[in-house]
Amino acid sequence: xxxxDISTGRTASCNTCCRAHGSDKLTxxxxxxxxxxxxxxxxxxxxxxxxxxxxxxISFFDPGLWATCSSIQTADFLVKGIETSIVARVVGxxxxxxRPPGIKLDRRxxxx
Numbered sequence: 001x002x003x004x005d006i007s008t009g010r011t012a013s014c015n016t017c018c019r020a021h022g023s024d025k026l027t028x029x030x031x032x033x034x035x036x037x038x039x040x041x042x043x044x045x046x047x048x049x050x051x052x053x054x055x056x057x058i059s060f061f062d063p064g065l066w067a068t069c070s071s072i073q074t075a076d077f078l079v080k081g082i083e084t085s086i087v088a089r090v091v092g093x094x095x096x097x098x099r100p101p102g103i104k105l106d107r108r109x110x111x112x
Contacts, residue, residue, distance in 0.1 A: 024055040046084035053077040080106040
């Protein structure tokens with residue numbers, strides 16, 4: 001099943017009917033580390049990051065509403081966080097790994 005634009009009879013899609021916006025921009029700054037202790041039996045890796053995402057765009061197509069397509073430019077986002085993981089070689093043949101979910105230090109939506 002394909003949706004058709006009522007006014008032109010052409011197949012409607014987000015590529016042909018959405019309003020154009022300027023490009024989004026993502027700047028990701030990250031610093032990380034990899035460390036080993038106890039004769040390489042314990043490893044701790046991590047990173048601290050800051051993401052600045054401007055001109056975020058969302059496009060959607062609704063074939064149930066006269067084949068309408070919409071594209072909106074939303075707010076800008078700023079995300080700061082920490083990621084970490086550990087690997088421990090307990091005994092020969094047994095390795096234990098752990099990684100908590102990413103810790104978000106700050107999430108902000110900057111309205112235009």
